[in-house]
Amino acid sequence: MSVPASQSPARTSHRRRRTRLAAGVVLLTLATTACSSLGRTSVGTITYSIGPETSVMLTSPKVRGCHKLPPSGTTELYNNTLVDMVMYRTSDCTGKDTTYIGSRLANNVAPKAAPWRSYSFVH
Known part of the structure; x- marks a missing residue:
């Protein structure tokens, strides 16, 4: 039995990793933005x-x-x-x-x- 290249386990794993990384970046950005105004200075x-x-x-x-x-x-x-x-x-x-x-x-x-x-x- 052969598996098409687009559905290979390596590609699926790589896609999941990128999705998790993107979600982590979004969460980190939101957390940083929410906390940055607490001690905001006039610079x-x-x-x-x-x-x-x-x-x-x-x-x-x-x-x-x-x-x-x-x-x-x-x-x-x-x-x-x-x-x-x-x-x-x-x-x-x-x-x-x-x-x-x-x-x-x-x-x-x-x-x-x-x-x-x-x-x-x-x-």
């Missing part, structure tokens, strides 16, 4: 000034949540991250008086305007 630096001679540089802050600035706030900020951000005049990321600062952009508060006291990322 880059945020630099802002506090007073005339002090500046602060933060490296890759978390994307989620409201980030408070010092009580005195800041009047200039450079967003050198890969994520856009929103600046707030309040310390709890609320209110309508906001400023949108895109990725890799800088912004200064207008003279006589209140400083920014918190920020959040757009995600």
Whole structure:
């Protein structure tokens, strides 16, 4: 009795192995994607000034949540991250008086305007 080449045991085994490998890759990709957003960071630096001679540089802050600035706030900020951000005049990321600062952009508060006291990322 002869078996056609397309149904040989070696080919069937090879096909099953490829199917299992593909299924494993799909599952690994799904697991990685699901877990990657848990600790997601903004990737880059945020630099802002506090007073005339002090500046602060933060490296890759978390994307989620409201980030408070010092009580005195800041009047200039450079967003050198890969994520856009929103600046707030309040310390709890609320209110309508906001400023949108895109990725890799800088912004200064207008003279006589209140400083920014918190920020959040757009995600």
